[in-house]
Amino acid sequence: PDTFEPQKFFQTSGLSKMSASQVKDVFRFIDNDQSGYLDEEELKSEKEPQFKFIYFNHMNLAEKSTIHMRKTPSVSLTSVHPDLMKILGDINSDFTRADEDEEIIVKAMSDYWVVGKKSDQRELYVILNQKNANLIEVNGKLDLVFDHNLNATNI
Template sequence: MNLAEKSTIHLKKTPSVSLTSVQPELMKILGDINSDFTRADEDEEIIVKAMSDYWVVGKKSDQRELYVILNQKNSNLIEVNGEH
């Protein structure tokens, strides 16, 4: 089993921001998508637009998962689906 992990989330230590630069709302969405993937037996793709206008994309294929957070406030679902 390959448990490789790669991230471009940069850690910050400032009084106004927690340890990661990802907003709590987005972390909750990532957790919810991961939970959905855990329950699903099939390959799956989930795209969510957050209240903060970020797009969160999750893909599951075999035993691999990919998560992408896009900051494209004026994008629609078709544009986001074509970009990732």
């Protein structure tokens, strides 16, 4: 199978030209759509990375993501379970109601950690596959995610 290249995907899909309100609509869609996800067997059969993230900058509409859709002949599959996508949508909804900078950390029932960080019109959402980690370890892992993947974003 082809490897997913976020930059190429966003350039060819037109997502890089989306307005902030359109991005919010995408989050609302993700929040409400729970069909077409990878089932447990498909998730286990893939080597899952330790984290996945979505970054969006409202000022220049820049985005970066490792969460994506895969299309098969019959269905589109997300690389993240619907419960985690729901948490991402809930965090995004909380961010739209608050004007100040904010950080939310949630431990999901599946033992994944979901983190949302809003700072200066930038939003970052991270799903960590650190089932036995505590809050201090999660914060340490987030620093690594920021340093290695988003070092130019200053979030």
